[in-house]
Amino acid sequence: GAVVSQHPSRVICKSGTSVKIECRSLDFQATTMFWYRQFPKQSLMLMATSNEGSKATYEQGVEKDKFLINHASLTLSTLTVTSAHPEDSSFYICSAGTGGGTEAFFGQGTRLTVV
Amino acid sequence: KQEVTQIPAALSVPEGENLVLNCSFTDSAIYNLQWFRQDPGKGLTSLLLIQSSQREQTSGRLNASLDKSSGRSTLYIAASQPGDSATYLCAVKENSGNTPLVFGKGTRLSVIA
Numbered sequence: 001g002a003v004v005s006q007h008p009s010r011v012i013c014k015s016g017t018s019v020k021i022e023c024r025s026l027d028f029q030a031t032t033m034f035w036y037r038q039f040p041k042q043s044l045m046l047m048a049t050s051n052e053g054s055k056a057t058y059e060q061g062v063e064k065d066k067f068l069i070n071h072a073s074l075t076l077s078t079l080t081v082t083s084a085h086p087e088d089s090s091f092y093i094c095s096a097g098t099g100g101g102t103e104a105f106f107g108q109g110t111r112l113t114v115v
Numbered sequence: 116k117q118e119v120t121q122i123p124a125a126l127s128v129p130e131g132e133n134l135v136l137n138c139s140f141t142d143s144a145i146y147n148l149q150w151f152r153q154d155p156g157k158g159l160t161s162l163l164l165i166q167s168s169q170r171e172q173t174s175g176r177l178n179a180s181l182d183k184s185s186g187r188s189t190l191y192i193a194a195s196q197p198g199d200s201a202t203y204l205c206a207v208k209e210n211s212g213n214t215p216l217v218f219g220k221g222t223r224l225s226v227i228a
Contacts, residue, residue, distance in 0.1 A: 031213065
C-alpha cells in the first residue's frame, strides 16, 4: 500500500512555544490530506482538511489561528501548533489517499506533550 | 451526522479464544468501512477494508463482515494470540474521493497467555 510518513513521532515542548509536524506522502501525490487528533481513550477526531495550494478547512471548534496548516506541495502538509499549552497535549495523526480515494493511509502519528 | 459506536470498549480473553468485535454506524449510506489496529502510542495499521458493495473480507485469522443496511460490521479474530493485544478501531468513509473517515472509540483487546 501507499506510504505516509509523519515526523516527529514524539515531541515535548515548553508552554508558549510552537511545534511543527510534517506529513509526507512518499510514493504518491496527495492533493488532500487530513489531520486528526486523539485524546486518551477517545476516538480520532478530524481537525482539518489540508488542500494543496489553497487554504485548509477546519472542523467546528478547531482554531485555525492556533493550528496552522500548510500544504505547499503535492507530497507535504505541515501542522504547526502555535503558542502551545498543556491542553494541546495529544496524539496528532495525518492521513492521505491515493487517486480515487478508496483507502486511507495514515502516518505514524505524533505524540505532543506540552509542559 | 454520522456516528460510529464500538462495543465492547474493552475485552480480555485467554489465548486461543475466538472473539468478535462489534461496530455500528448511524447512517448506512457509506462508501466503505475500514478496520484498524492501534498499538499504545503508535499510529494506525490498516487490517481490512470492505467496500459498501461487499459483505466480508478476510486476511489470515481476521474476518470482517459488513451489513450495510443495518449499519453494522463485525471483526472476527480466530485463535487469538497475545500479540493481538491492541486497540481495534472501526472507521467509515461516507463518500468516494478524498474524504475523511469517521472513527469509533475503539475496542481495547487484551489476550492473556
